[in-house]
Amino acid sequence: xxxxxxxxxxxxxxxxxxxxKVQELQEKIKTLEQENLQKEHEITSLQxxxxxxxxxxxxxxxxxxxxxxxxxxGGNQMSQNEALQRRLQLLxxxxxxxxxxxxxxxxxxxxxxxxxGHFERKVSALExxxxxxxxxxxxxxxxxxxxxxELEDFQAEIGNI
Numbered sequence: 329x330x331x332x333x334x335x336x337x338x339x340x341x342x343x344x345x346x347x348x349k350v351q352e353l354q355e356k357i358k359t360l361e362q363e364n365l366q367k368e369h370e371i372t373s374l375q376x377x378x379x380x381x382x383x384x385x386x387x388x389x390x391x392x393x394x395x396x397x398x399x400x401x402g403g404n405q406m407s408q409n410e411a412l413q414r415r416l417q418l419l420x421x422x423x424x425x426x427x428x429x430x431x432x433x434x435x436x437x438x439x440x441x442x443x444x445g446h447f448e449r450k451v452s453a454l455e456x457x458x459x460x461x462x463x464x465x466x467x468x469x470x471x472x473x474x475x476x477x478e479l480e481d482f483q484a485e486i487g488n489i
Contacts, residue, residue: 332478339475349461350461353461364448378430385423
């Protein structure tokens with residue numbers, strides 16, 4: 329009788345532990361899914377910024393080409409040429425800065441994409457763990473029900489004696 333009670337207590341403890349582990353894993357999954365969503369939003373934002381920087385770069389390169397062409401055509405007026413040269417230099421500097429920003433944004437996008445893949449793998453692994461713990465929990469619940477039934481039968485048998 330004491331062994332059965334001991335076994336029932338042990339099964340209850342194992343069942344409670346399994347249930348706690350399932351809840352913990354579900355919370356981890358929720359956290360990782362939220363992080364994954366944040367990373368996806370960040371990727372979208374970086375892609376948008378990337379396209380804007382590419383557009384800015386194209387505009388700056390177009391202006392630089394126009395200014396170079398204008399500088400070549402206006403060889404007679406030295407002051408105008410110098411002004412255009414300065415403006416051209418400024419536009420080239422802006423183009424270089426836009427190109428640098430574009431490269432940095434692309435690097436961040438790649439890093440974020442790698443992180444997102446890592447988190448997706450983590451979520452998959454945690455879901456597999458959760459499924460494993462749920463199956464163990466169901467198995468323990470079945471064992472608990474069987475032991476409970478066995479105990480009731482045993483008590484009924486003792487009561488008949």
